Amino acid sequence: MRVTPEAKGTIHAVGLGPGAPDLMSVRADRLVRETQHIAYFRKVGRPGQARSIVDGMLRPDAQELPMEYPITTEIPVADPLYRKTLAAFYAAGATQLRALSEQGHDIAVLCEGDPMFFGSFMHLFTRLSGAAPIRIVPGIAGMAGATAAAGLPLVWGDDTLAVLAGTMPWEKLAERIRQADALVVMKCGRHLTKVRQALSEAGRLADAWLIEYATMPGERVQPLSQHNGSPAPYFSLIVVPGRGRRS
């Protein structure tokens, strides 16, 4: 029997914001509490950050669908097997969500931060787009949580903002840092020393802040210049405020 489009359930990609549960939107809060089918990504053996944020909010009869990342730490990123393994994983997740949708179930896919901003959901989105009804519920990005926690106005007037990944190659990272007015560097982790060096060479180290666990327990704000150089936790980023026209 062919299912009519009207009978399909909607896949809601729900942005949960930076971590504090009351920083999810009213719409997200409602969807998390009301939707029976709750999907989320997590590492094997971990509760998962997205799932942790909604602790205590789910329906008693909620059906949970954890999508567990395949273990890829032993495969180099450049190895075709790395991409192939992840592609198969995302394809399986998309198939699972699509099947639920075709059975008429709505699904809330929990997304840390904003779903369209470095989110794993994007890999499902490209596979499901056109095949199932999808609604994106935007969320507060981690960098907004960080600038709020640190009290750092980020961009003023004609400032340009560059959002960079600390995983970038040195040359490109250094060049982008030299050019930008305001900067956010994500994914620093083990790359913190490299990022710090690039900021220092560009003369921006004195204005750089390291913010860890913004809006979460363990929140910590410190000048990057005073950091001891140990790897940064996953939930951390560097902010260098802009210097644009001010009144």
Place this chain on the structure above:
Amino acid sequence: MRVTPEAKGTIHAVGLGPGAPDLMSVRADRLVRETQHIAYFRKVGRPGQARSIVDGMLRPDAQELPMEYPITTEIPVADPLYRKTLAAFYAAGATQLRALSEQGHDIAVLCEGDPMFFGSFMHLFTRLSGAAPIRIVPGIAGMAGATAAAGLPLVWGDDTLAVLAGTMPWEKLAERIRQADALVVMKCGRHLTKVRQALSEAGRLADAWLIEYATMPGERVQPLSQHNGSPAPYFSLIVVPGRGRRS
């Protein structure tokens, strides 16, 4: 009599998100409904976008403090009088909020989008920081509302994102567009033709989307290449998605 810090009221800068009232955070929603003193910016003779978003949410005994931008359209931005006029305006607003705080009143300052991202509140923040207790409630940025509305994953893997103002000089705008992976161009307005030309020269016009009134009534998503060239409304921005590593 000297007021102890404990007796001071807190100034909450409340990010309201991109426009749809249910896209403000649960925390923002609560502060808007519970706080008696509600401040916001607006143009003379206009209701103000921030105030419009919270329509119907305020306490019956709310005290509203509209801060009305001085009329500066006749003063060139480069004229020192422009900056002086705005500086006096922000100083007066800060004085007003500080006085309320010292009387022990909490205040919610309504901020469109995120308070620290191109927000007028930043001009109050620099004047009030240290003088009054301030809490920033981050909000969903307009660009997240736009990527959600358009179904455009913005940044992937090692992508760099550049957020630019359409008001930038041509040379700098064109250079930044050539370098970035993902792009958001704000403040296009009367600069739409210039931005379009720069995107075209960089070979990115085919991937560029113009999103107007994201998450609001009148929401409209269209390829920039199909736009007729008329000025864009204030609530519009251009998104060019990144092309990073995908699985």
